[in-house]
Amino acid sequence: MASAHSDPGGGPSLTAHKILIAGGFGAGKTTLVSAISEVRPLLTEEPLSTASVGRDNLVGLPNKTTTTVALDFGRITISDQLVLYLFGVPGQERFWFMWDELAYGALGAVVLADVRRLHDCFPSVSYFETREVPFLVAVNCFDDAPRYDLTEIRLALDLDDDVPLMLCDARDHDSVKETLIRLVESMAGTLALTSGGHPGGRS
Amino acid sequence: MVRPYAVTGGRTESADGEVLDVVAVVAAVPGGGGEDDDPLRHTPEHRRILALCERQATVADIAAGTALPLGVVRVLLGDLVMSGSVRVVRQRPSAGQRPDNNVLQEILNGLRAL
Numbered sequence: 001m002a003s004a005h006s007d008p009g010g011g012p013s014l015t016a017h018k019i020l021i022a023g024g025f026g027a028g029k030t031t032l033v034s035a036i037s038e039v040r041p042l043l044t045e046e047p048l049s050t051a052s053v054g055r056d057n058l059v060g061l062p063n064k065t066t067t068t069v070a071l072d073f074g075r076i077t078i079s080d081q082l083v084l085y086l087f088g089v090p091g092q093e094r095f096w097f098m099w100d101e102l103a104y105g106a107l108g109a110v111v112l113a114d115v116r117r118l119h120d121c122f123p124s125v126s127y128f129e130t131r132e133v134p135f136l137v138a139v140n141c142f143d144d145a146p147r148y149d150l151t152e153i154r155l156a157l158d159l160d161d162d163v164p165l166m167l168c169d170a171r172d173h174d175s176v177k178e179t180l181i182r183l184v185e186s187m188a189g190t191l192a193l194t195s196g197g198h199p200g201g202r203s
Numbered sequence: 204m205v206r207p208y209a210v211t212g213g214r215t216e217s218a219d220g221e222v223l224d225v226v227a228v229v230a231a232v233p234g235g236g237g238e239d240d241d242p243l244r245h246t247p248e249h250r251r252i253l254a255l256c257e258r259q260a261t262v263a264d265i266a267a268g269t270a271l272p273l274g275v276v277r278v279l280l281g282d283l284v285m286s287g288s289v290r291v292v293r294q295r296p297s298a299g300q301r302p303d304n305n306v307l308q309e310i311l312n313g314l315r316a317l
Contacts, residue, residue, distance in 0.1 A: 013292050014259040016226035017302070017310070036317070039267075071273070073263055078313030082306075085226050085263055102225065105295040107302065107310075134301075173317075181314050188307045 012081045019180065020102055021072075021088045022127070023112030024120020028140040028170035029088035030072050032112065036176040037074025037086060071098070084180075091120065099127065108183050109135040112170065116145050118156055125157060134187045136164035138179045210248045210275060217281020225263050225273060228292040229280060231256040235288045244286065252279055256289050 021029045072088035087102050089095070103109070109128050113121040121137065128135040139153060154165050164186045169175040208215060217223070231253055236244075245253070248271065255268045266276045283289035302310075 014228045014261075015293060016228060016261045016263075018226050073267070075264075076313070076317070078310055082309060082313070083261070084310065084313075085261070087225070101222070105224065177314060177317050181311060184307055184311050184314065187301065188304055188311070 014081055014083065016083045016085055017107040018102065018105065019084055019086050019107050019183070020109040020133070021086055021112065022091065022109055022121075022124035022135075023140075024091045024114065024117055024124075026117075027091070027112040027114045027120065028142075029091075029112055032110070032140075032168075032170035032176050032179075033072045033074040033086050033088050035171055035173050036076065036180070038077060039075050089124075091124065103127075103131055103133055106133055108187055109133050110179055110183060111135055111137045112168075113137055113139045113153070113157070114142060114145065115139060115148055115153065116142070118153070122157070125159065129160075134183070136166065136179070136183050136186060138166055138168040138170075140170045141167050208275060208278075210246060210271070211278040214278050215274060217278050218285045219281055221281065223262050223277050223280060223291065224295045226261045227294045228259050228261055229256055229265070229284075229289050230259045230292050232288060232290050235290075236286055245288075246279075248275075248279055249283060252276065252283065253288060256283075259292055 021032055023029055071090070072086075074086040076084040076086070078084060084107070089099055089102055109124075111121050111124045111128065125135075125137065127133075137153075137157060137159060139150075141147075150165055150167070157165075159165060164182055166179065166182060168179045223229070248269065251269050252265055255265050260268075262273065262276055262280065265271075265280070266273045269276065271279075280289060284291060
């Protein structure tokens with residue numbers, strides 16, 4: 001395949017990077033993508049039908065009445081040549097076939113955690129650990145969820161020290177922005193360590 | 204309303220067997236036959252995709268723009284690549300490699316400016 005670096009039309013060529021938003025059912029993936037994306041993400045939530053009874057675990061989610069059945073995606077234009085895409089990856093096991101393809105070549109991932117159902121994000125954490133996709137865990141601070149110390153959460157998740165862990169509000173643009181910045185900063189730091197370069201060094 | 208894979212003639216894999224990444228960048232090839240009005244060559248869905256490829260676009264954008272499922276868009280784009288109407292500008296950002304610090308810095312600057 002030709003990998004030309006300029007458009008025959010004369011324009012510069014576009015590069016698109018993927019950032020995955022993972023986490024358990026109801027952890028706030030759709031909300032997070034909506035909070036930061038410049039285009040309205042696909043509305044792919046559908047009412048729960050009898051088909052999902054016994055699949056989607058609603059215990060502890062009093063207000064959750066729909067389930068994400070397709071991909072949410074959002075777009076952040078960095079420049080004419082560089083665009084970030086956020087993909088909310090469905091947490092339920094029946095959608096896992098989509099993960100490998102989305103994760104291949106992904107820039108990194110945000111795993112959203114809900115302290116009321118912390119175990120829901122274990123599969124996502126394991127997945128990115130195994131695939132060596134850079135990721136961080138963001139605890140979505142739901143209004144009615146109890147507050148825990150980050151150290152306790154890190155222990156409960158058995159998270160490596162080099163995986164960033166932070167609090168966020170998936171509804172809040174600035175909070176989501178900080179989360180993505182933290183993810184990319186952590187990657188720049190890792191890269192600097194392995195290459196001996198300067199983090200954030202730019203000519 | 205037709206079932207999704209009716210527009211691909213029931214095919215679920217693209218003609219050349221290559222699976223385009225969801226963020227693969229594609230572009231229409233000027234003079235590449237995309238202007239061909241032959242309905243046997245290009246279905247209305249092919250045309251809608253071609254229209255979106257006039258500027259470089261990602262597979263995800265095209266799927267969103269046409270409201271077609273990703274799998275369907277991949278098959279139809281495969282047809283257009285095979286016929287020379289569309290080319291793949293970039294299959295994946297960096298083929299599994301981490302972008303260098305200059306790219307990460309550019310992304311950081313962009314995010315901070317949001």
